Amino acid sequence: MNRVVIVGGGPGGYESALVAAQAGAEVTVVDTDGLGGSAVLTDCVPSKTLIATSELMSELSGSSELGLSFLDGEGDAATSIRVDLGRVNARVKQLAADQSTDIAGRLDREGVRLVHGRGRLDGPSRVVVDLVDGGEETLEAGAVLVATGASPRVLPSAVPDGERILTWEQVYDIADVPEKLVVVGSGVTGAEFASAYLSLGIDVTLVSSRDRVLPGEDADAAGVLEEVLKRRGMKVLSRSRMESVTRSGDVVTVRLTDGTEVECSHCILALGSVPNTEGLGLEEAGVRLKDGGFVGVDRVSRTSARGVYAAGDCTGVLMLASVAAMQGRIAMQHHLGDAVLPLDLRKVSSNVFTSPEIATVGWSQQSVDEGEIQAETVLLPLSGNPRAKMQGVRDGFVKLICRPGTGIVVGGVVVGPRASELIHPVAVAVGEGLTADQLAAVFTVYPSMSGSIAEAARRMHHV
Known part of the structure; x- marks a missing residue:
């Protein structure tokens, strides 16, 4: 029996598990935080669910042009639309949990064994799991796939508190609508949250260290988005670098390197990601790490250690759930001797879920x-x-x-x-x-x- 051990239950992990199980392999997934990983539990599914509400708000705000108007209970014209952020976030978290449960059910039906704990490599063909319930278990494998994902990057000068200074994984615990929100970082994550909360009727300021929003995207497209955001009332601070974020009571202060201070009620930090590769025994097992701690892989997801593959955000190849899933599928197809097409990033579709x-x-x-x-x-x-x-x-x-x-x-x-x-x-x-x-x-x-x-x-x- 061909034994496969997958460390990480995100898209790169569970999709590879399905491919291997369907090919007849004995598959074990070692999962720490919940099946679906950040894509399902704290990133893609939650953020796009939040954005779905913001899109509806945006459409309703422009409905008068299409001949629609809203009336209050007295028959008078309604003047505003309000969002119940507590209910929105409750729905967000419930949908994420339901999706994770669906994934667990699918893996169970395919005969995949799930082990709850933190896995680490003990050589290229052995995974040791520190079990959630205590103790440890050693798993022997013909192939190991590392799909441990990445976490939000934080700085010592801007430490999240989970209440008013937040990473993008923490925003779904906000119950009250922020009076004023500052988003630090104008990449994809920062732009998406800034656009979403703006559409929900919140006063938003976006701090961008570059000369435009979305510096990594098509310049014409970024220009259209920035013009729309400004027209809708967002303040964009271009070429502005954050020095620190501090909190005093209910007031959060974002200090810029030029000495400017911006006060707000909440701040979202969108400063990039760091791979979850520390303490996994990767280098000891012969796996080469790139700058920043990302796992080096080739186009069929192989690492430098024979029999060890990697997929998803921990590789830093292209941080998309679709790419993670494809890397995982390719890895198992390659290991099991199936026909495989190497990953071609020129054919990857990506989307920024702004408005x-x-x-x-x-x-x-x-x-x-x-x-x-x-x-x-x-x-x-x-x-x-x-x-x-x-x-x-x-x-x-x-x-x-x-x-x-x-x-x-x-x-x-x-x-x-x-x-x-x-x-x-x-x-x-x-x-x-x-x-x-x-x-x-x-x-x-x-x-x-x-x-x-x-x-x-x-x-x-x-x-």
Whole structure:
């Protein structure tokens, strides 16, 4: 019997467990914090559930343009919409718990054994588990997969207290609506929370150490988002670096390196992530760690130690649940001798769940501008789309990046409502090497937002 031990129950862990179990392996998952990992319990599922409420608030706030109005119990026009943050957060945590339970049920049905405890490697083919209930258990394995994830980065000058100075994992315990919120960090996590709480009617200030929001994303897309956020009332402090965050009673003070102080009721720290790799015995087992403590892996998830694989945020490859899951699947397929396609990051779709959303796939505009790839781009604003006009959507665009001559689609960006759904046809084109002409030839519904993708492809046609 082929024995597989997986350390970590997040997407990289439980997805790899399913692949291995279905292939007939004897699989044990060692889990510490709950199946689903941070993706299900403290990150993706909770944050996107919160964002779903904020999206509805945003849509309702613009409903008057569509001819809708709200009345109070006396028949007078209602003047505002309020959020019950306690109820929202209770729903968030319940959905996360339910999803974790669903994962546990699926693993149980597939015959996967679950061990509750903290696992560490004792050589490349043995895992020692410090059990939650006390004692330890040693597990022998033909292959070990490390999928321990990552945790929010914190600084000595800005220590979270779980009440008013918070990491993104702690925000779901807030019961009362913050009077004023400061978000430190303008990357994906910071931008998502800032956008969500702004849509919930909260006074939000975003501290960005760079010259724009989302410095790692498409510049055109980031420009649209920043303009929208400012128009909706957010204060964005660009080129501002946080020096410290302190609390006195109910007042939190964010001090910047230029001496500026911003007072608020709550502060969310979005300062990046650190891998959960300390104390796992990795280097002693022959696993090479990269800068920052991330596990070094190749495109089939192998580490430098024979029989040891790694997947997910602990590898630092691309911190997305979809990538973690794919890394885990690839690892088990490779170990079990199944057909496997190495991970290709150029085919990964990603999304920033702000309002509007920003979805990307393939080569970026920056890569084109810097000469990494020869390509042509076309950008088509959504403001001319008939469905967008019907829905009152003015912000956003579709961008296609295609190879000159052949017209093969190698990248794309969608900015707008549900961009996470609209990016899929572009992702299919990138993944399958389709040309802009082939993408344009596929029928789209009229009227639809997806019609703009076909229209952008038509504009790429060269006679």
